[in-house]
Amino acid sequence: MSGTRSRRRGAQLEQAILDAAWDELREVGYARLTIEAVAARAGTSKSVIYRRWDGRAELVLAAWFRNLPVEPVVADTGTLREDLRTLFAHVARRADSMMNEMVAGVMGEAFRHPEVAAVLGERLANPSPLTEAVRTIVDRAVARDELPPVEVPHRVQRLPLDLIRNESMTCGAPVSEEVVASLVDEVYVPLLHGLAGLRASD
Amino acid sequence: MSGTRSRRRGAQLEQAILDAAWDELREVGYARLTIEAVAARAGTSKSVIYRRWDGRAELVLAAWFRNLPVEPVVADTGTLREDLRTLFAHVARRADSMMNEMVAGVMGEAFRHPEVAAVLGERLANPSPLTEAVRTIVDRAVARDELPPVEVPHRVQRLPLDLIRNESMTCGAPVSEEVVASLVDEVYVPLLHGLAGLRASD
Amino acid sequence: MSGTRSRRRGAQLEQAILDAAWDELREVGYARLTIEAVAARAGTSKSVIYRRWDGRAELVLAAWFRNLPVEPVVADTGTLREDLRTLFAHVARRADSMMNEMVAGVMGEAFRHPEVAAVLGERLANPSPLTEAVRTIVDRAVARDELPPVEVPHRVQRLPLDLIRNESMTCGAPVSEEVVASLVDEVYVPLLHGLAGLRASD
Amino acid sequence: MSGTRSRRRGAQLEQAILDAAWDELREVGYARLTIEAVAARAGTSKSVIYRRWDGRAELVLAAWFRNLPVEPVVADTGTLREDLRTLFAHVARRADSMMNEMVAGVMGEAFRHPEVAAVLGERLANPSPLTEAVRTIVDRAVARDELPPVEVPHRVQRLPLDLIRNESMTCGAPVSEEVVASLVDEVYVPLLHGLAGLRASD
DNA sequence: CCTTAATCGAGACGGTACGTCGTGTCTTTAT
DNA sequence: ATAAAGACACGACGTACCGTCTCGATTAAGG
Numbered sequence: 005m006s007g008t009r010s011r012r013r014g015a016q017l018e019q020a021i022l023d024a025a026w027d028e029l030r031e032v033g034y035a036r037l038t039i040e041a042v043a044a045r046a047g048t049s050k051s052v053i054y055r056r057w058d059g060r061a062e063l064v065l066a067a068w069f070r071n072l073p074v075e076p077v078v079a080d081t082g083t084l085r086e087d088l089r090t091l092f093a094h095v096a097r098r099a100d101s102m103m104n105e106m107v108a109g110v111m112g113e114a115f116r117h118p119e120v121a122a123v124l125g126e127r128l129a130n131p132s133p134l135t136e137a138v139r140t141i142v143d144r145a146v147a148r149d150e151l152p153p154v155e156v157p158h159r160v161q162r163l164p165l166d167l168i169r170n171e172s173m174t175c176g177a178p179v180s181e182e183v184v185a186s187l188v189d190e191v192y193v194p195l196l197h198g199l200a201g202l203r204a205s206d
Numbered sequence: 207m208s209g210t211r212s213r214r215r216g217a218q219l220e221q222a223i224l225d226a227a228w229d230e231l232r233e234v235g236y237a238r239l240t241i242e243a244v245a246a247r248a249g250t251s252k253s254v255i256y257r258r259w260d261g262r263a264e265l266v267l268a269a270w271f272r273n274l275p276v277e278p279v280v281a282d283t284g285t286l287r288e289d290l291r292t293l294f295a296h297v298a299r300r301a302d303s304m305m306n307e308m309v310a311g312v313m314g315e316a317f318r319h320p321e322v323a324a325v326l327g328e329r330l331a332n333p334s335p336l337t338e339a340v341r342t343i344v345d346r347a348v349a350r351d352e353l354p355p356v357e358v359p360h361r362v363q364r365l366p367l368d369l370i371r372n373e374s375m376t377c378g379a380p381v382s383e384e385v386v387a388s389l390v391d392e393v394y395v396p397l398l399h400g401l402a403g404l405r406a407s408d
Numbered sequence: 409m410s411g412t413r414s415r416r417r418g419a420q421l422e423q424a425i426l427d428a429a430w431d432e433l434r435e436v437g438y439a440r441l442t443i444e445a446v447a448a449r450a451g452t453s454k455s456v457i458y459r460r461w462d463g464r465a466e467l468v469l470a471a472w473f474r475n476l477p478v479e480p481v482v483a484d485t486g487t488l489r490e491d492l493r494t495l496f497a498h499v500a501r502r503a504d505s506m507m508n509e510m511v512a513g514v515m516g517e518a519f520r521h522p523e524v525a526a527v528l529g530e531r532l533a534n535p536s537p538l539t540e541a542v543r544t545i546v547d548r549a550v551a552r553d554e555l556p557p558v559e560v561p562h563r564v565q566r567l568p569l570d571l572i573r574n575e576s577m578t579c580g581a582p583v584s585e586e587v588v589a590s591l592v593d594e595v596y597v598p599l600l601h602g603l604a605g606l607r608a609s610d
Numbered sequence: 611m612s613g614t615r616s617r618r619r620g621a622q623l624e625q626a627i628l629d630a631a632w633d634e635l636r637e638v639g640y641a642r643l644t645i646e647a648v649a650a651r652a653g654t655s656k657s658v659i660y661r662r663w664d665g666r667a668e669l670v671l672a673a674w675f676r677n678l679p680v681e682p683v684v685a686d687t688g689t690l691r692e693d694l695r696t697l698f699a700h701v702a703r704r705a706d707s708m709m710n711e712m713v714a715g716v717m718g719e720a721f722r723h724p725e726v727a728a729v730l731g732e733r734l735a736n737p738s739p740l741t742e743a744v745r746t747i748v749d750r751a752v753a754r755d756e757l758p759p760v761e762v763p764h765r766v767q768r769l770p771l772d773l774i775r776n777e778s779m780t781c782g783a784p785v786s787e788e789v790v791a792s793l794v795d796e797v798y799v800p801l802l803h804g805l806a807g808l809r810a811s812d
Numbered sequence: 813c814c815t816t817a818a819t820c821g822a823g824a825c826g827g828t829a830c831g832t833c834g835t836g837t838c839t840t841t842a843t
Numbered sequence: 844a845t846a847a848a849g850a851c852a853c854g855a856c857g858t859a860c861c862g863t864c865t866c867g868a869t870t871a872a873g874g
Contacts, residue, residue: 010838010839011837011838011839011850011851011852012851013838013839013840013850013851014850017850017851033317033318034314035314035315035317035318036318038828038829038830039829039830039831040828040829040830041829047852048851048852049851049852049853049854050830050831050832051831051832051833051850051851051852051853052850052851052852054831054832055850055851059831101317104313104317105314105317108310108311108313108314108316108317109310109314111306111310111313111314111375111376111378112236112237112307112310112311112313112314113237114310114378115235115237115303115306115307115310115378116235116237116238118378121377121378121379124376124378125376125377125378128376129376157388157392159388159389159392159393160392160393163393166369166372166376167368169372170368170371170372173313174313174326174327174330174331174368175323175327176313176316176317176320176323176326176327177323186359186361187361190359190361190362190401191361191362191365191397193400193404194397194400194401194403194404195393195396195397195400196400197400197403197404198395198396198397198398198399198400198401198403199392199396199400201396201399201400201403202395202396202399212869212870213819213820213821213868213869213870214820215818215819215820215869215870215871216819219819219820240859240860240861241860241861241862242859242860242861243860245821249821250820250821250822251820251821251822251823252822252823252860252861252862252863253819253820253821253822253862253863253864254819254820254821256862256863257819261861261862414864415824415825415826415863415864415865416825417824417825417864417865417866418824421824421825437721437722438718439718439719439721439722440722442854442855442856443855443856443857444854444855444856445855447826451826452825452826452827453825453826453827453828454827454856454857454858455824455825455826455827455857455858455859456824456825456826458857458858459824459825463857505721508717508721509718509721512714512715512717512718512720512721513714513718515710515714515718515779515780515782516640516641516711516714516715516717516718517641518714518782519639519641519707519710519711519714519782520639520641520642522782525781525782525783528780528782529780529781529782532780533780561792561796563792563793563796563797564796564797567797570773570776570780571772573776574772574775574776577717578717578730578731578734578735578772579727579731580717580720580721580724580727580730580731581727590763590765591765594763594765594766594805595765595766595769595801597804597808598801598804598805598807598808599797599800599801599804600804601804601807601808602799602800602801602802602803602804602805602807603796603800603804605800605803605804605807606799606800606803617842617843617845617846617847618846619845619846623846644833644834644835645834645835645836646833646834646835653847654846654847654848655846655847655848655849656835656836656837656848656849657836657837657838657846657847657848657849658845658846658847660836660837661845665835665836
């Protein structure tokens, strides 16, 4: 009986709310996401949500962070280009419409809520598993003599995410195979070579 | 007397509305921009606005396009690096808080309005004056023998804008001098060299 | 089809709201009456109500005034006492539970809303049909020589209503036959005689 | 240190709560009085209050009964009219805005809570010190030969309170000197004479 | 020049969600 | 065992805009 469910509190209740928010996000997207709907879906009330988070943006950020996917291992295809394509494609797959709408929405509100901006910026600037993956791929390429030894600056490590997100947000559509190819072949591979070359010529 | 102002119509009225929208955008930002407020400021009524545009996003896009700044000439500093820094800084200056909030907001709504997505994507993908500027700068560098001859793909031509916008949107703050330097030195210059080198080795 | 009902405006809409309020009053009483419920029952929205009235009290007052019963003619029983009993009983019948709860509720809010107090006070102090009835009854009694000629002050004219309302509000129950008898025999008839006697002795 | 105050219980705690309720009543009035505020002011929690009283009305009634003023002695001015005026004025002074708002509020809730209605009705119908006062005043007048011997029914004994309360509740304002005069001269004195006269003529 | 159709301005309308407040219940912790 | 503290589910508050609509008033265009 649903009426007999003992009253939830603390962490358990919080989890239920974040789950509800996440489901709501997937179903209607950020723009149509409503605190009321989340409360209803979670079987709780608005006050409980407002007691914990300051508004839609913070709630959604929290729900997002609870649902960060575990980063899978990096494919080892034997080629720098293929490794990168696989990585970019993987990132692209995660940057689906919901994700981007959410990021755009949260960004929109971030301009009025510095702490949201801070949390979001931190999250986007340090996609730790991704930067690791980039280093691994580059190291392999160097080991294979496909690339001169090169130190990859942090900004370049996070570049794949930035490029994909930028692409998929400005297009409002999933990033196609061709675009991934273009980003790898026209931007990222040349950039790595450029970094290696400039370093070498010092 | 204000009551005696002859009733506006057609293009004149439209311009008044777009001006009002633009002013409103600058004063309160996209998130707080209201059709009602725009109508009030323009001294007209909501119906008149809804007759012309489908909603906030389309209205704001229209106002934006009326206020695209004229692209100033490209500085000629004598160095690729300095030319690029000047260009990036120029782009950064225009990517102020209002602009980014607007872009984020419109993006957010674009996911539900394909035609908005199309218009916005087109606008962001083809910042014509900018791509021209990039070509000019690169050509000069090649002419100075600072750079091997290189063909700059379209994706790389628009990259400055993407990088700056990405940076300023994810940070929610104006792009600092250091970040511009980092983008130029760690990304764009190496990329150009990489493109030149790979091309040469074909 | 209900969906095709043309949008109501002005007086028609107002009437629908007041009807809804009145029905709600009768069903759940003042204390449980909710603006939301009235709006729902009237098939309109809260804004429409708030645009017209300042709150629950004013809405209910308006509904009340639309539903003031027409005062029936005064019975002519041949006796002052019987005429008065009939009148008091008639007043008592109208002072039902709903009415009293409403009056008490509105009074409660009147202390914070002077304009409500004014409207309510005016209404309670000048129950015009009632004062007429009192005069008629007294005049008949004088004509029958049941009572010396007497001028009935306004305060005494409205006394029946005050007594009945007081009784029924303090008891929270309909005014019984015995109480009516007591009010007439112990208070009102003696009072009239006293007024006549004092006047005569001037 | 406030945190060190030994935990109160029983009568002491109850008194603290009723004091808090009374203070709250005086400061914000009945309509704005909340259980939460009373609990906060008393330094206790809502549960403790709900364990003892059923709701706002009962709490306030209890607080009221703890604060019934001691009835002062009756002035002896030498005239029936002046004695009555003094008495009425005294009653009027106690029927201040707070008191009336409270009575109206409690009345409003009494319609849904029979036991509240009972307690309130009992209290209003039997204002013992007042009825005594009336008797004293009448007896004195009879002794002075200002009034024929008269038996004052209970209903008439409580009438001063009813008249004043009625007046001050319907007006939402303190009862003026003029109104007191009118109640005495147009209602109460004639009524007493009427009662005496009718009795005499039996 | 005068009619006629269009569209402007003003704002009411039926909605939805907001963020807040208070209720009365329930749980936990600490006397 | 019960006080203190406060979280919880609920429901209503009054506000703000939404996007639609109705209603004159004004204006441009056509006979």
